[in-house]
Amino acid sequence: xxxxxxxxxxxxxxxxxxxxxxxxxxxxxxxxxxxxxxxxxxxxxxxxxxxxxxxxxxxxxxxxxxxxxxxxxxxxxxxxxxxxxxxxxxxxxxxxxxxxxxxxxxxxxxxxxxxxxxxxxxxxxxxxxxxxxxxxxxxxxxxxxxxxxxxxxxxxxxxxxxxxxxxxxxxxxxxxxxxxxxxxxxxxxxxxxxxxxxxxxxxxxxxxxxxxxxxxxxxxxxxxxxxxxxxxxxxxxxxxxxxxxxxxxxxxxxxxxxxxxxxxxxxxxxxxxxxxxxxxxxxxxxxxxxxxxxxxxxxxxxxxxxxxxxxxxxxxxxxxxxxxxxxxxxxxxxxxxxxxxxxxxxxxxxxxxxxxxxxxxxxxxxxxxxxxxxxxxxxxxxxxxxxxxxxxxxxxxxxxxxxxxxxxxxxxxxxxxxxxxxxxxxxxxxxxxxxxxxxxxxxxxxxxxxxxxxxxxxxxxxxxxxxxxxxxxxxxxxxxxxxxxxxxxxxxxxxxxxxxxxxxxxxxxxxxxxxxxxxxxxxxxxxxxxxxxxxxxxxxxxxxxxxxxxxxxxxxxxxxxxxxxxxxxxxxxxxxxxxxxxxxxxxxxxxxxxxxxxxxxxxxxxxxxxxxxxxxxxxxxxxxxxxxxxxxxxxxxxxxxxxxxxxxxxxxxxxxxxxxxxxxxxxxxxxxxxxxxxxxxxxxxxxxxxxxxxxxxxxxxxxxxxxxxxxxxxxxxxxxxxxxxxxxxxxxxxxxxxxxxxxxxxxxxxxxxxxxxxxxxxxxxxxxxxxxxxxxxxxxxxxxxxxxxxxxxxxxxxxxxxxxxxxxxxxxxxxx
Amino acid sequence: xxxxxxxxxxxxxxxxxxxxxxxxxxxxxxxxxxxxxxxxxxxxxxxxxxxxxxxxxxxxxxxxxxxxxxxxxxxxxxxxxxxxxxxxxxxxxxxxxxxxxxxxxxxxxx
Ligand code: SRM
Ligand SMILES: Cc1cc2nc3c(=O)[nH]c(=O)nc-3n(C[C@H](O)[C@H](O)[C@H](O)COP(=O)(O)OP(=O)(O)OC[C@H]3O[C@@H](n4cnc5c(N)ncnc54)[C@H](O)[C@@H]3O)c2cc1C
Ligand code: SF4
Ligand code: FES
Numbered sequence: 066x067x068x069x070x071x072x073x074x075x076x077x078x079x080x081x082x083x084x085x086x087x088x089x090x091x092x093x094x095x096x097x098x099x100x101x102x103x104x105x106x107x108x109x110x111x112x113x114x115x116x117x118x119x120x121x122x123x124x125x126x127x128x129x130x131x132x133x134x135x136x137x138x139x140x141x142x143x144x145x146x147x148x149x150x151x152x153x154x155x156x157x158x159x160x161x162x163x164x165x166x167x168x169x170x171x172x173x174x175x176x177x178x179x180x181x182x183x184x185x186x187x188x189x190x191x192x193x194x195x196x197x198x199x200x201x202x203x204x205x206x207x208x209x210x211x212x213x214x215x216x217x218x219x220x221x222x223x224x225x226x227x228x229x230x231x232x233x234x235x236x237x238x239x240x241x242x243x244x245x246x247x248x249x250x251x252x253x254x255x256x257x258x259x260x261x262x263x264x265x266x267x268x269x270x271x272x273x274x275x276x277x278x279x280x281x282x283x284x285x286x287x288x289x290x291x292x293x294x295x296x297x298x299x300x301x302x303x304x305x306x307x308x309x310x311x312x313x314x315x316x317x318x319x320x321x322x323x324x325x326x327x328x329x330x331x332x333x334x335x336x337x338x339x340x341x342x343x344x345x346x347x348x349x350x351x352x353x354x355x356x357x358x359x360x361x362x363x364x365x366x367x368x369x370x371x372x373x374x375x376x377x378x379x380x381x382x383x384x385x386x387x388x389x390x391x392x393x394x395x396x397x398x399x400x401x402x403x404x405x406x407x408x409x410x411x412x413x414x415x416x417x418x419x420x421x422x423x424x425x426x427x428x429x430x431x432x433x434x435x436x437x438x439x440x441x442x443x444x445x446x447x448x449x450x451x452x453x454x455x456x457x458x459x460x461x462x463x464x465x466x467x468x469x470x471x472x473x474x475x476x477x478x479x480x481x482x483x484x485x486x487x488x489x490x491x492x493x494x495x496x497x498x499x500x501x502x503x504x505x506x507x508x509x510x511x512x513x514x515x516x517x518x519x520x521x522x523x524x525x526x527x528x529x530x531x532x533x534x535x536x537x538x539x540x541x542x543x544x545x546x547x548x549x550x551x552x553x554x555x556x557x558x559x560x561x562x563x564x565x566x567x568x569x570x571x572x573x574x575x576x577x578x579x580x581x582x583x584x585x586x587x588x589x590x591x592x593x594x595x596x597x598x599x600x601x602x603x604x605x606x607x608x609x610x611x612x613x614x615x616x617x618x619x620x621x622x623x624x625x626x627x628x629x630x631x632x633x634x635x636x637x638x639x640x641x642x643x644x645x646x647x648x649x650x651x652x653x654x655x656x657x658x659x660x661x662x663x664x665x666x667x668x669x670x671x672x673x674x675x676x677x678x679x680x681x682x683x684x685x686x687x688x689x690x691x692x693x694x695x696x697x698x699x700x701x702x703x704x705x706x707x708x709x710x711x712x713x714x715x716x717x718x719x720x721x722x723x724x725x726x727x728x729x730x731x732x733x734x735x736x737x738x739x740x741x742x743x744x745x746x747x748x749x750x751x752x753x754x755x756x757x758x759x760x761x762x763x764x765x766x767x768x769x770x771x772x773x774x775x776x777x778x779x780x781x782x783x784x785x786x787x788x789x790x791x792x793x794x795x796x797x798x799x800x801x802x803x804x805x806x807x808x809x810x811x812x813x814x815x816x817x818x819x820x821x822x823x824x825x826x827x828x829x830x831x832x833x834x835x836x837x838x839x840x841x842x843x844x845x846x847x848x849x850x851x852x853x854x855x856x857x858x859x860x861x862x863x864x865x866x867x868x869x870x871x872x873x874x875x876x877x878x879x880x881x
Numbered sequence: 882x883x884x885x886x887x888x889x890x891x892x893x894x895x896x897x898x899x900x901x902x903x904x905x906x907x908x909x910x911x912x913x914x915x916x917x918x919x920x921x922x923x924x925x926x927x928x929x930x931x932x933x934x935x936x937x938x939x940x941x942x943x944x945x946x947x948x949x950x951x952x953x954x955x956x957x958x959x960x961x962x963x964x965x966x967x968x969x970x971x972x973x974x975x976x977x978x979x980x981x982x983x984x985x986x987x988x989x990x991x
Contacts, residue, residue, distance in 0.1 A: 131929050513962030584897060584915040587937040587944030587951070610897040614935040614946040622946055626932040871900035871911060872888040874983065 067095045070367065071156055071166035073146045073311070075100035077109055078340030078356040079172040080127055085364030087136060093368055096138045097164050099156070102195055103143030105129055109195070110353060110488065110521045113385050116199050116227030121776060149315040151333055168335055168367065171312055171323060175305035175341040175351070180215065184277030190299045193224050205298040206231035213237075213286045213296040215274055217244040219384060221302035222257075225266050226386040228300070236294050237261065238272040238286065248382040248393040252409075253416050253432040260389045260414070269294075307342045307349050322349040327375045329363040339363045345375055353520060354380040354487045381442055381487055383435075383523040390431075392438035395445055396420065397428035408459045417459055424452045437461035439527060440475060443483045476530040485527050488520035496528060500535045506550065508532065549588035551580050556809035560596055569601050571608055585611075592810035595697065598733050599805050602847035609864065615695030618867050619855040620677055629670040630680055632689035633730065636704040636722035636742075637665030646687030654680055664701035664739070666692055678868055681856035690730070690854040697811070698733045699740075702726040703751065707744030707761070716761035718744035721790055725797060731852040732844070735808030735817070738801065753781045756814040757797055762786075766793040770800060770826075771818040779815055782823050785831040799840035800830050806843075883971065883982040890977045891919065899943065901934040904983060909970055910934030911979065912954050914941055920954035921972045921981045927952070927965025 072079050075098050083096065106128040114120040133140045144158035155165045177192035179185050191201050202224070205212070209232045214225045217239030229235045237244075243254030244261070258268050273289040277299055285295040307322035318324040318332040322344030329337045329345075339359040341351055350356060358375060365373035381394040397420045399405075408417040413433060419441065420428035426445040431438055440462040444451060457464045462475035479485075481494030499505060499514045511528060512519040518528045532540045547553050554562070559578065568574045571593050575585060585593070590611035597605040609617050620628035634643070647667055651659055657671035672680055681691075693700060702725050705711065707718030722742040741752040742759040752758025754774035758781055760767040765788040772781035784800065787793050803826065808817045818826060829836050859868075888902050894913040901924050902909045908924035910933045918941070924934045931947030941954045951960045957969040971982040 135928075510962065582940060584939050586939045587949065590937060590939065610895055610938065613937065618935075622932075622935060624929070624947065626930075626935075866893060866895065866900060870903045870908075871893055872902045874886055874888070874902060874904040 068093060069165065069167045070094040070096050070170065071164050071168070072096065072098045072170045072172060073149075073156065074172035074174055074340070074342075075102070075106050075140065076172055076174045076340060077106070077127075077353055078174075078360050079170060080106035081357050081360035082170070082172075082339065082364045082367075083138070085361055086367050089364060089368040089370075091136075094168075096136075097166075098133075098138065098140045099144045099146045099158055099162075099164075100140065100142055101145035102197075104196065105133070105140070105142070107196070108520060110385070112193075112196065112199050113223035113227055114522075115196075116202060116224065117230040117387075118227075119387065122196060146311060149311065149336075151315055151336070154335065166335070168337070170363065170367075171331070171336065171338040171342060172340040173308040173311060173342045176308045177301065178304040178306050179301055180274060180303055182274055182276045184279065184283070185301070187277055187279045187283040188281060189279070189283035189297055190277060190301060193220050193300055193302045194305075202228060202298065202300065203231065206233050208297060209233060210297040211236070211295055212298040212300065213294055214300045214302060215286070216300075216302035216304070217241070217268065217270070218247070218302065218304070219245065219382065221300070222261060223385055224300045224302055225261070226264065226389075228298075229264055229266050233298070234267075235265075236267040236269060236296070238274060238288070238294070239268065239270045240273055242270050244268065244270070245382075245384075245391075245393075249391065249432070250397050250418060250430055252407075252418070253391065253393070253430050256414060256416055256432045257384075257389070257391060264388075305341065305351060307344065309342055312338065312342070320344050320347075327362070328366050328371065328373065329359055329375065330366070337363055337366070346377065348377060350380075352380045352382070352488075354378075354490060357488070357490055378446070381429075381438060383438075383487075383521065385521050385523060390433060390435040392431040392435040393429065394438075394442050395426075395428040397430055403427070406455075406459045419459060421451070424450050424455075426451065436526065437475065439483055439485060439524075440479060443479065446484075473530055473534055476527060477534055485531065486515075486517040486520070486524045489516040491515050491517040493531065496531050497535050500532060506532075506536060506539060548592055549586055551575075551582040551585050551589050552578060554578060556592065559593070560600075560807075560809075563596055563600055569597065569604055570606075571597065571611060595733060595735065595810050598851075599847070602850045616697070617864075618674070618677065619691050619693075619695065619859065620672070621695045623670065625671075627671045627673055628677060629668050629694070630672055630677070630684075631662060631664075631666055631668045631692035631694035632684050633692040633726070634666040635726050636702055636719050638704075638719060638723065639666075643687060643689070646684065646689070650680055650683045653683065656680075662694070664692075664694070665703050666701065668694070675869055678859055678865075682860045685854075685857050685860055689856075691856045693730065696733065697736050698731070698738065699726070699729045700737050701739055702729075703739075703741040703755075705742070705744050705749040707742075711744055713747060714744035714761070715763050716744060716766065716790070718742040718750065718759070718761050721759065721761075721766075721793065722750075724790075725794060728794065729798065729801065729844075729848075731854075732801070732805070732848060733851065734801065734805050736811050736813045738804075738814065740797070754778065755781065757800065759793060759797070764788070766790065768793060768796055768800075771815040771823070773813060773815045777815070782818065784827060795837065795841050796830060798844050799837040800826070802840040802844040803829060806840075884984070885973060885980045885982050887978050887980050889979055891917075891974070891979060892977065894919070897938045899934040899936070899938060901932070902981070906983065908932070908934070909981065910943075911972075911981070912938055912943060914938060914954070919972050919974060919979055921970035922952070922954060922957050923967040923970070925967060926950055927959060927967055928963065933967070 108125040111125040144160055146156045147159050148157050155163050157163045177194050191198050212228045212233045212235045214221045214237045217237050225235045225237045243251045244257050275287045275289050278285045278287055283299050285293045287293045309319045309323050312323045313319045323338040323342050325331050325338050325343050329339050331338050340356050362373040362375045379395055384391050404421045406419045415433035418430045419426050425448050429441045479493050483493045485493050496515050496517050505511050518525045574593050594608050594611040615621050620630050654676050656669045660668045662668045702722045704719045704722030708714035738756045740757045741750040741755045743750040743752045744761050752760050754772040758769040767786050768784045769781035770784050773779040804814055894900050897915050899910050899912040909921050910924035912920045924932050926933055926945040928950045931945040933943050935946045936943040942951050944951050950963050958966040973980040
């Protein structure tokens with residue numbers, strides 16, 4: 066019988082523990098997890114980059130749903146455990162689920178501390194702990210109004226920088242005279258304050274909050290000296306407290322945290338605790354490095370190795386605000402038995418201070434220039450005697466032994482066991498070993514294999530230096546991002562060379578541009594295929610084997626291997642005849658789901674691949690063509706009812722939308738293109754978040770572009786106002802062609818526009834009539850070859866092999 | 882024992898392409914690489930069961946159409962950082978004809 070392991074809390078500590086446990090002994094335990102947060106395990110550290118917009122939530126997920134499914138782990142998302150019955154060995158969640166356990170692990174993390182002043186329960190006052198908090202801040206940031214962050218520590222400053230990056234006016238209130246006083250000495254705290262202020266964030270120190278004002282919603286923060294700072298959002302980031310309520314109620318020994326021994330065992334032999342909620346030898350922890358060590362120890366004990374022990378170690382503090390470099394480790398209080406070495410460079414904003422005791426480093430504070438952090442940290446950890454190098458110590462490792470200041474030399478000289486990634490406890494030897502043994506050449510691969518730089522990311526520079534050191538010329542981070550591992554060239558160079566050298570097939574491109582693999586990969590082949598389709602519309606023979614399955618079979622693959630089919634409904638208009646034809650197809654092929662899409666048309670989902678051609682044949686009879694809902698090409702043109710019906714309509718928006726869609730369908734583009742036409746500025750077709758949109762006004766057509774409403778949300782830019790419908794069409798087509806010729810594969814219009822510059826695009830498309838006409842003509846030429854309905858082609862037999870199995874085998878006879 | 886069955890001819894599979902074969906033991910993907918080699922593996926990605934025969938074939942590997950795991954056609958193992966493997970199925974060519982070897986049911990039960 067497997068041992069039943071129940072875990073309360075699904076944060077970073079237990080997530081890492083499970084990885085170690087499954088690695089040591091995948092079959093040992095049946096695992097059930099309860100998590101009060103309604104989500105999987107994600108990298109909490111990276112919430113700040115999500116807040117600032119540098120990362121998306123999807124990118125910080127550590128274990129996705131599939132991870133749990135594949136390992137047979139039950140995860141109750143959104144279930145808070147409300148009681149532990151130690152005698153009966155069960156736990157109960159707030160939704161009434163009861164699970165019995167053989168072993169229980171408590172990993173409930175921390176709760177943010179709320180200062181005891183009036184007004185903290187007003188709407189608009191939030192803490193900074195989980196994704197919900199980030200989402201609440203992002204929502205508030207849309208108002209672009211004023212935010213106050215209470216607390217000038219790590220979390221508070223990251224929140225402030227994120228909110229500022231999102232366009233809010235931000236004030237940080239800090240009760241002490243300098244920022245981050247627990248990690249920085251006053252001099253570094255002062256430099257930090259200047260750096261924070263330089264980003265447009267106001268900092269008020271010695272600020273004691275008296276109350277938060279407002280009626281129902283927060284309106285401001287009142288200080289002890291009577292000042293009131295107006296705010297529509299208040300973020301409380303003044304500290305955390307181990308989350309121990311549940312353990313205390315269950316009668317476990319609890320101090321500040323849940324008391325555990327150095328094997329992570331609580332006072333109950335069947336229950337362990339780890340993470341921020343646990344207290345070992347009187348210490349609780351709030352950074353992941355020690356928590357990951359706890360995870361390793363707990364996993365060892367769970368898999369039967371009782372010898373593993375947790376040992377206290379100091380973790381350096383780093384701030385994850387792009388452009389502010391600081392590093393602090395250890396004890397830097399003044400004292401009679403201590404000496405210090407200080408280096409200041411006021412113009413460069415650099416401050417370095419080492420605190421020494423008996424010729425050993427006990428504290429390090431670096432601001433502005435932190436590349437020697439790992440080296441100092443290593444000397445400090447090993448308690449090395451520095452008397453021999455004392456004079457040059459502060460200048461860093463590159464200056465030791467009189468060698469010239471080569472930044473790589475410093476990293477080269479680090480011993481193999483020097484810790485590079487503090488969060489994940491990865492040392493230099495492991496990184497270099499992985500690069501060599503696995504032949505890694507990209508930073509992302511090093512992250513995937515070693516986890517170094519995969520958490521807070523502040524050690525990325527060091528990891529990159531290790532890569533240059535190990536790979537020599539094989540690694541050049543400043544170089545243009547190559548398309549993929551098959552080439553060193555970037556997208557722009559490849560596009561340029563395809564035209565300059567007149568390359569017209571994928572093998573020719575690979576040969577001439579010295580591809581490193583025999584036939585490319587799933588990243589470069591679709592890109593090359595698009596570039597060739599775009600540049601040589603009449604000559605290039607589209608290579609279907611280089612297209613993603615959806616574009617190969619002209620339907621969207623679903624998670625169970627069936628397909629969905631979306632026919633065009635021009636401009637979102639339909640008729641009883643069309644609807645009847647769809648209804649008949651649905652009945653005839655027993656299609657399990659029919660859905661109205663977000664693009665004003667109908668999606669039939671769950672169609673077996675073998676049935677696709679017959680489905681299309683029937684749809685074709687009713688006049689339908691493919692909606693290309695799968696294509697890196699023109700998708701939909703949404704419209705509103707416009708002047709035909711609407712009492713506010715200024716122009717025939719429906720008509721223009723249909724005209725655009727009929728003119729442009731079938732064209733391939735670097736990434737998908739979605740358009741919309743609204744009949745007046747009420748904008749019911751949502752034209753201002755599309756790749757291209759038109760807002761009709763009395764005086765003509767306002768043409769918008771470079772909007773987004775998917776992974777990113779971005780309002781459009783106005784390209785220009787034109788008077789006539791014909792001119793609107795010409796501008797839109799020319800703009801699309803310019804994007805087709807310059808866009809990198811998978812780069813949406815808004816990203817391309819950001820790269821090229823809105824003004825440059827306006828100059829070429831609006832101001833330069835001749836150039837606009839030339840783009841327009843090239844588009845029209847390429848449509849001659851592109852505007853062929855792929856469905857009717859397949860109905861008449863093209864690519865028949867795609868839709869049927871090669872063979873269907875019965876049970877082997879020999880077996881009977 | 883091995884039970885060799887003809888499933889079709891080489892011309893039935895596009896270069897750098899794949900077809901699938903329905904068998905009582907589940908679907909099998911049959912792949913033809915750029916250099917004309919033929920491989921057969923379970924048509925079921927180790928990640929979330931994606932149909933590998935619908936992926937993009939490059940070198941002697943295929944990229945799954947659902948979430949881009951890359952699987953070696955030679956060993957059935959995943960390449961890169963992801964871990965997992967699918968069963969490989971023996972293939973024999975006789976001229977143009979492709980044969981694959983299925984386990985017989987007797988063997989499976991044993
Ligand atoms: C069917 C539909 C959802 C629905 O039920 O309404 C849909 C379904 C899918 N969307 Fe979407 N999107 C649909 C409208 C949208 C919209 C709204 C719109 O078009 O007005 C958006 C936001 C606007 C935008 O694109 O910026 C949208 C943003 C995305 C994104 C994010 C793209 C981005 O660059 O930010 C993806 C992912 C991608 O393309 O890589 C995506 C990808 C997908 C895929 C293709 C996922 C996939 O790769 O398999 C889904 C295919 C399901 C299927 O087989 O039909 N879908 N998707 C909508 C089809 C519209 C249509 O008629 O063609
Ligand atoms: C914005 C931010 C930035 C940070 N930056 C850094 C950094 O740069 N470097 C660093 O080292 N650390 C950083 N940290 C700290 C680090 O994230 C934490 O130390 C770490 O996540 C703690 O892990 P944990 O598993 O103990 O708890 P958590 O990750 O907090 O997980 C606890 C989980 O338990 C759940 N839970 C609580 N009670 C119950 C219950 N009764 N039943 C079920 N589930 C329950 C909670 O919902 C939560 O999901 C940062 C933290 C934040 C918030
Ligand atoms: S939002 Fe789009 S991509 Fe995401 S699940 Fe829905 S249809 Fe699929
Ligand atoms: S199912 Fe194959 S990659 Fe996800």
